[in-house]
Amino acid sequence: MAHLHRIVHGVSRVGAIVGGAMLMLAAIVICVDVTMRYAFARTLGGADELSGYALAIASAWGFSSALLSRSHIRIDTVYVRVGSRARATLDLLSLACFVLFIALVAWHGWGVLQQSWVSGSRSMNELETPLVIPQALWVAGLVFFVAVALLLLVRALPLYLAGDLRRLFDLIGSKSAVAEAEEEIRAIEHAIEGERKP
Amino acid sequence: MTVAVSLIVLLAVLGSSIAVAAGMGITGLILNQLYSPLPLTRVMGELAWATTNNFILTAIPFYIMFGEILLRSGIAERMYSALIQWLSWLPGGLMHSNIGACALFGSVSGSSVATAATIGVVAMGEIDKHKYNERLFLGTLAAGGTLGILIPPSINMIIYGVMTDTSVPKLYLAGFIPGLILTVLFSLTVLIACLWRPHWGGQKVPTNWEARIRLLPDLLPPLVLLMVVVGAIFFGIATATESAAVGIVGALAITAWRRRLTLAMLIEVCEATVRTTAMVVAILVGAFFLNIVIQTIGLTQQLSRLITAYQLTPVQVLTAVIVLYLVLGTFMEELSMMISTIPITTPLILQAGYDPVWYGILIVLLIQTAMVTPPFGINLFVIQGIRGRGRLSDVEWGAAPFVIALLLMIGLICVFPEIAMWLPRLVG
Numbered sequence: 001m002a003h004l005h006r007i008v009h010g011v012s013r014v015g016a017i018v019g020g021a022m023l024m025l026a027a028i029v030i031c032v033d034v035t036m037r038y039a040f041a042r043t044l045g046g047a048d049e050l051s052g053y054a055l056a057i058a059s060a061w062g063f064s065s066a067l068l069s070r071s072h073i074r075i076d077t078v079y080v081r082v083g084s085r086a087r088a089t090l091d092l093l094s095l096a097c098f099v100l101f102i103a104l105v106a107w108h109g110w111g112v113l114q115q116s117w118v119s120g121s122r123s124m125n126e127l128e129t130p131l132v133i134p135q136a137l138w139v140a141g142l143v144f145f146v147a148v149a150l151l152l153l154v155r156a157l158p159l160y161l162a163g164d165l166r167r168l169f170d171l172i173g174s175k176s177a178v179a180e181a182e183e184e185i186r187a188i189e190h191a192i193e194g195e196r197k198p
Numbered sequence: 199m200t201v202a203v204s205l206i207v208l209l210a211v212l213g214s215s216i217a218v219a220a221g222m223g224i225t226g227l228i229l230n231q232l233y234s235p236l237p238l239t240r241v242m243g244e245l246a247w248a249t250t251n252n253f254i255l256t257a258i259p260f261y262i263m264f265g266e267i268l269l270r271s272g273i274a275e276r277m278y279s280a281l282i283q284w285l286s287w288l289p290g291g292l293m294h295s296n297i298g299a300c301a302l303f304g305s306v307s308g309s310s311v312a313t314a315a316t317i318g319v320v321a322m323g324e325i326d327k328h329k330y331n332e333r334l335f336l337g338t339l340a341a342g343g344t345l346g347i348l349i350p351p352s353i354n355m356i357i358y359g360v361m362t363d364t365s366v367p368k369l370y371l372a373g374f375i376p377g378l379i380l381t382v383l384f385s386l387t388v389l390i391a392c393l394w395r396p397h398w399g400g401q402k403v404p405t406n407w408e409a410r411i412r413l414l415p416d417l418l419p420p421l422v423l424l425m426v427v428v429g430a431i432f433f434g435i436a437t438a439t440e441s442a443a444v445g446i447v448g449a450l451a452i453t454a455w456r457r458r459l460t461l462a463m464l465i466e467v468c469e470a471t472v473r474t475t476a477m478v479v480a481i482l483v484g485a486f487f488l489n490i491v492i493q494t495i496g497l498t499q500q501l502s503r504l505i506t507a508y509q510l511t512p513v514q515v516l517t518a519v520i521v522l523y524l525v526l527g528t529f530m531e532e533l534s535m536m537i538s539t540i541p542i543t544t545p546l547i548l549q550a551g552y553d554p555v556w557y558g559i560l561i562v563l564l565i566q567t568a569m570v571t572p573p574f575g576i577n578l579f580v581i582q583g584i585r586g587r588g589r590l591s592d593v594e595w596g597a598a599p600f601v602i603a604l605l606l607m608i609g610l611i612c613v614f615p616e617i618a619m620w621l622p623r624l625v626g
Binding site: 013016017019020021023024026027028030031033034038048049051052053054055056058059060061062063065066069071072073074075076077078079090091093094097098100101102104105107108109110111112134135138174177178180181182184185187188189191192 | 211212213214215216217218219220221223224227239240241242243244246247250251252253255256258259260263269270272274275311312315316318319320430435436439440442443444446447464465467468469470471472473474475476477479480481483484529530531533534574576579580582583584
């Protein structure tokens with residue numbers, strides 16, 4: 001189980017990095033496009049369309065990365081004021097709701113994909129991209145999220161029953177805003193450290 | 199009746215700490231079950247695809263990525279040292295440099311947390327070195343950081359623009375002058391405090407014209423990026439998304455010039471960008487679904503009927519909305535507060551006859567206020583986290599005078615809407 005968890009972590013990390021690289025690439029293409037339009041009154045065409053796909057795919061694959069790093073925002077006004085057993089219950093409830101919601105989106109997303117496949121839909125821009133390609137990658141990201149969230153549920157439930165709440169919080173607990181802020185700061189300090197060294 | 203039930207369901211779901219994205223989706227599902235004649239879940243797929251594959255929204259990951267690169271480009275520290283020379287002669291010394299650096303960094307960054315954290319890390323060491331009043335110094339950082347979302351670019355304005363169908367370039371233009379005025383108001387706050395209690399202002403830092411001129415090039419990278427990113431939008435050369443893309447390439451170029459462009463750095467940037475983007479997009483998908491349910495079951499019409507029934511004047515509606523945000527802002531996380539309330543408050547405000555661009559700026563100011571008001575103010579946590587000593591209440595007290603400045607600014611744009619609207623009208 002822990003082994004599976006590591007694999008999932010790795011896949012989700014790669015998904016996020018590839019998604020980010022797609023976005024960066026899209027930004028570079030758009031930049032070239034804008035420069036050409038401004039300087040030579042010509043465009044490559046399709047840069048905006050591609051960046052839209054990049055956003056859809058990157059965010060679908062990023063959902064799981066954000067889940068694993070517990071970055072999805074939760075309002076913890078009540079959460080921090082109840083006992084640890086109740087907190088663990090809320091954590092499970094939150095995760096279950098997330099699974100339900102994204103599973104529904106993925107299910108209907110699958111419908112959208114099927115529709116595009118059957119009718120052979122293409123985008124209405126100059127690229128005429130067959131929509132099944134970006135949509136398949138997008139749905140795959142959503143399905144992966146559901147799998148990751150289910151895995152987390154399966155791992156957290158025994159911890160809950162055994163009363164091992166500390167490990168449960170590590171896995172699916174709500175990160176406090178203070179902890180969130182501290183992570184942000186560490187990243188920045190790390191970035192600025194680099195500047196001071198040379 | 200529907201209004202009351204809807205609000206109770208939303209509050210109960212979000213209050214029980216269900217992730218905001220899922221919470222809004224689940225609230226949509228419940229309201230759909232209770233009131234809608236049609237099963238709206240069927241539109242979910244189409245809606246989620248259309249939402250996430252939206253060119254205007256691409257601006258969000260682009261600005262996040264832009265910020266992540268700038269953070270690692272090493273411009274913040276040099277910029278701060280240069281601003282010390284230029285601004286610290288004022289009573290209050292480095293505290294003006296803090297505000298100036300926040301405004302300048304905010305003008306290239308679209309996030310308040312990133313602005314406060316970056317300038318905070320750079321400036322924190324100066325409190326002891328020059329014997330400043332710690333509270334006020336911390337306050338300048340927490341409050342100055344909020345300028346990140348008012349001075350364009352602004353991730354919050356993009357979200358507002360997309361959710362309410364308002365032009366993002368117009369919102370940027372509208373944020374510019376209020377951003378400048380608020381920067382001056384923050385500086386005036388420091389000035390007044392230090393004229394009243396001179397020892398708060400710390401020891402003077404030696405400055406001279408020679409150093410000012412010598413350090414000027416360190417101010418150039420952010421200024422050039424600002425001109426490119428914001429200028430391109432102002433002069434209609436590029437859309438908000440395109441200018442963000444140009445900004446990314448510019449920031450990459452600066453990083454390469456500073457010899458800090460490495461594969462490890464790029465991987466960090468990509469991962470951090472996607473994580474934050476996914477978090478925001480998840481909330482937007484939930485919010486868009488909830489929005490459709492709300493419209494279908496006629497919730498907004500019911501709310502407006504209520505307002506007509508009680509014969510509320512536009513000013514009363516506006517006051518109620520401002521008070522609502524000030525109250526919610528004390529305990530709710532700012533991004534989720536904004537996204538979950540916009541679909542409800544915007545139609546009311548527009549019906550009362552206010553301009554959507556102007557309202558966008560007002561919302562941003564209210565969110566800024568929320569970021570520095572306890573018990574939940576994200577910028578307070580950020581600054582306290584960097585400080586790493588003492589109590590959070592020091593930062594809260596230090597930020598208090600700037601909350602007054604923010605409230606003053608809110609009052610100003612309510613009484614003189616032209617402050618926000620003059621520039622967008624001028625450009626067309």
